[in-house]
Amino acid sequence: MTTGTLHRPPPRPATPGDGATPARPRNRRNQPGIAYLFLSPWVCGALLLTVGPMLASLYLSFTDYDLFTSPEWVGLENYKRLFTDDARFLASAKVTAAYVLISVPLKLAAALTVALLLNRNRRGQGFYRSAFYAPSLLGTGVAIALVWRAMFTDSGVVDSATGVFGWDTGGWINEPDYALYVLIILAIWQFGAPMVIFLAGLKQIPTELYDAAAVDGSGRWRTFRSVTLPMLSPIILFNLVLETIHAFQAFTPAFIVSGGRGGPSNSTLFYTLYLYERGFSQFRMGYASAMAWLLLLVIAIITAVFFGTSRRWVFYSGEDR
Amino acid sequence: MTTLQDGRSSRPHGPDVRPTSGRRPGAPAARLRQIGWHALIIGTLALLLYPVVWLLATSIKPTDEILSSLSLLPSRLAPENYTAALDGIAGIGVWQFFGNSMIVAVGSVIGNLVSCALAAYAFARLRFRLRGPLFAFTLLTIMLPYHVVLIPQYTIFQKLDLVGTFVPLILPKLLATDAFFVFLMVQFIRGLPRELDDAAEIDGCGPVLTFRYVILPLLKPALVTTAIFTFIWTWNDFFSQLVYLNDPESYTVPLALRLFIDQTSESAFGPMFAMSVLSIVPVMLFFLAFQRYLVEGIATSGLKG
Numbered sequence: 001m002t003t004g005t006l007h008r009p010p011p012r013p014a015t016p017g018d019g020a021t022p023a024r025p026r027n028r029r030n031q032p033g034i035a036y037l038f039l040s041p042w043v044c045g046a047l048l049l050t051v052g053p054m055l056a057s058l059y060l061s062f063t064d065y066d067l068f069t070s071p072e073w074v075g076l077e078n079y080k081r082l083f084t085d086d087a088r089f090l091a092s093a094k095v096t097a098a099y100v101l102i103s104v105p106l107k108l109a110a111a112l113t114v115a116l117l118l119n120r121n122r123r124g125q126g127f128y129r130s131a132f133y134a135p136s137l138l139g140t141g142v143a144i145a146l147v148w149r150a151m152f153t154d155s156g157v158v159d160s161a162t163g164v165f166g167w168d169t170g171g172w173i174n175e176p177d178y179a180l181y182v183l184i185i186l187a188i189w190q191f192g193a194p195m196v197i198f199l200a201g202l203k204q205i206p207t208e209l210y211d212a213a214a215v216d217g218s219g220r221w222r223t224f225r226s227v228t229l230p231m232l233s234p235i236i237l238f239n240l241v242l243e244t245i246h247a248f249q250a251f252t253p254a255f256i257v258s259g260g261r262g263g264p265s266n267s268t269l270f271y272t273l274y275l276y277e278r279g280f281s282q283f284r285m286g287y288a289s290a291m292a293w294l295l296l297l298v299i300a301i302i303t304a305v306f307f308g309t310s311r312r313w314v315f316y317s318g319e320d321r
Numbered sequence: 322m323t324t325l326q327d328g329r330s331s332r333p334h335g336p337d338v339r340p341t342s343g344r345r346p347g348a349p350a351a352r353l354r355q356i357g358w359h360a361l362i363i364g365t366l367a368l369l370l371y372p373v374v375w376l377l378a379t380s381i382k383p384t385d386e387i388l389s390s391l392s393l394l395p396s397r398l399a400p401e402n403y404t405a406a407l408d409g410i411a412g413i414g415v416w417q418f419f420g421n422s423m424i425v426a427v428g429s430v431i432g433n434l435v436s437c438a439l440a441a442y443a444f445a446r447l448r449f450r451l452r453g454p455l456f457a458f459t460l461l462t463i464m465l466p467y468h469v470v471l472i473p474q475y476t477i478f479q480k481l482d483l484v485g486t487f488v489p490l491i492l493p494k495l496l497a498t499d500a501f502f503v504f505l506m507v508q509f510i511r512g513l514p515r516e517l518d519d520a521a522e523i524d525g526c527g528p529v530l531t532f533r534y535v536i537l538p539l540l541k542p543a544l545v546t547t548a549i550f551t552f553i554w555t556w557n558d559f560f561s562q563l564v565y566l567n568d569p570e571s572y573t574v575p576l577a578l579r580l581f582i583d584q585t586s587e588s589a590f591g592p593m594f595a596m597s598v599l600s601i602v603p604v605m606l607f608f609l610a611f612q613r614y615l616v617e618g619i620a621t622s623g624l625k626g
Contacts, residue, residue: 031528032448032449032450034447034527034528034529035443035447035448035449035452035528036443036449038439038440038442038443038447038528038532039439039440039443039444039455040439041435041436041439041440041495041496041497042436042439042440042443042459042496042497042503044496045436045493045496045497045498046455046458046459046462046497046498048477048496049470049474049493049496049498050462050465050470050498052473053469053470053471053472053473053474053477054465054469054470054473056472056473056476057469057470057471057472057473060472060473067475067476067479114365117358117361117362118362120358122355122358122359124359124362128362128366129616130608130612130613130615130616131366131370132366132369133612133615133616133619134370134373134608135369135370135373137553137557137604137608137615138373138601138604138605140554140557141556141557141559141575141600141601141604142557142559142574142575142578142579142597142600143376143578143597143598143600143601144372144373144376144601146578146581146582146593146594146597147372147373147375147376147594147597148372149582150379150387150590150594151372151375157375189369189372193619196616196619196620197619197620199620200620241464245464245466248466249466249467249468251559251560252559252560252575255559255563256559256579256582259582259583272468272560275468276560276563276564279471279472280564285472285476288468288472289472291468292466292468292469292471292472293469295466295468295469296465296466296468296469299464299466300464303464
């Protein structure tokens with residue numbers, strides 16, 4: 001088919017002045033057949049690995065399914081059970097909510113602070129930017145999670161360091177009150193990725209605005225409040241949505257630091273950790289599917305709220321307010 | 322007015338754009354400020370990178386010094402950690418784990434490059450009726466938690482007897498399910514001048530040849546970004562490998578590292594950190610070689626870290 005197209009002569013010779021006429025040969029790019037040929041891997045993936053499985057897991061969430069016998073319809077039983085008869089689920093929801101609520105704002109605040117600090121035309125800026133970004137690449141792996149586990153263990157580095165000041169923690173990872181903070185610190189440690197995005201956004205702010213603010217005698221804080229923050233608000237929204245979605249799905253650090261069990265006393269039992277336990281240790285796959293759909297629902301609602309309220313706090317330049 | 326402005330410090334939150342005419346070279350206050358800036362940043366970086374340095378230092382410490390000692394310097398070098406790590410774990414050599422990780426990562430890179438480039442060209446340049454809705458769908462799937470599709474996907478691969486092989490880890494990439502990269506490439510192709518396509522068409526190229534000879538060569542920066550990120554993310558990925566690989570023979574590096582946790586004896590600590598260091602070597606090499614692509618890539622497209 002392709003070769004047939006190849007040997008066809010050009011529709012008409014290009015003559016001067018031809019560009020003005022609207023009858024340029026666009027027809028071949030209108031062939032939907034070719035487009036779907038290019039899209040064929042994507043279409044297979046979308047149908048077989050995304051849409052199909054989504055619908056299947058929605059169905060499974062109303063069933064009792066253990067992978068080996070066929071699913072048995074139980075209606076809303078799984079959902080009812082989650083909220084009324086599963087203390088571990090409620091614990092995991094609470095832990096995850098705390099993790100998202102604490103880690104995301106702190107991570108973004110760190111990212112913005114360092115981005116503002118780095119945003120000067122000084123030597124070494126490019127190098128510093130890369131160095132701050134490095135933890136974002138390393139931090140998602142198992143190796144760094146192992147480091148965290150060892151640093152915050154009983155008589156580990158952190159325990160010894162705080163011990164100097166008379167605060168014997170007994171190892172943060174063994175204390176239900178502190179264990180989650182080990183993971184939160186690990187999340188904040190990876191502020192480099194949103195920082196790079198903030199930095200790119202800061203460079204887009206026209207310098208005239210800062211000049212005007214300076215002429216008006218605006219101080220540092222005022223300039224930040226009235227120029228930088230509004231101009232940066234679309235990027236803040238973007239980072240907020242992205243980081244929130246990722247935080248909800250965090251798995252590796254909790255799995256490694258708690259040895260896969262979410263302890264001590266469920267204090268690091270992330271939602272995804274519990275989902276994995278239900279689905280792949282106990283093969284309660286209908287139950288795990290219900291959890292997955294609840295997660296999707298929560299993420300969708302929160303994303304919708306961010307975008308829905310964004311008209312009030314996100315400023316798009318060139319738009320009348 | 323200019324002098325007054327310059328007499329003040331550089332604007333705190335804006336880019337440093339003082340007119341050069343007003344800058345007296347080596348003005349002591351400005352110099353001091355500059356040194357202070359560097360000192361502050363280097364101090365922050367030192368704190369930030371301490372865990373990485375700690376890992377490197379710990380990997381060559383004798384086991385009994387590992388946990389408690391605050392000093393980064395070991396009392397003596399312990400290369401035996403690395404010999405033990407290279408011996409592997411559970412009777413399987415370390416190169417086997419690295420080989421497995423490499424297969425998964427390289428397979429994913431190839432899959433993403435081919436499938437995402439094809440899909441992106443169709444979305445960016447070809448006309449078909451469902452283009453708008455399908456592209457919107459692609460963007461939505463960026464936000465989709467993996468867990469919603471995980472269990473049915475697992476069931477499918479289980480029925481096909483493919484659980485325990487690398488297929489479930491690589492096949493999704495061959496089918497362009499990494500919507501992030503489709504989006505990245507669509508944005509990139511949209512930035513290329515359409516006149517090039519038109520010229521190719523006038524020269525008799527259909528969409529296939531236009532893609533091959535016009536778009537693909539120009540797409541190279543986006544392809545490099547995609548390749549690097551896919552490699553690093555796949556290399557670091559733990560969850561899907563944990564789900565799909567169940568035989569130690571097929572374990573990848575992250576799964577092998579996890580085996581060390583289950584060994585409770587402290588004597589495993591040295592080899593564990595030696596292997597941790599080895600596991601981040603490929604990521605570090607990619608980072609050092611391509612840091613500009615990485616940083617620019619995420620600055621322009623907002624990829625996750």
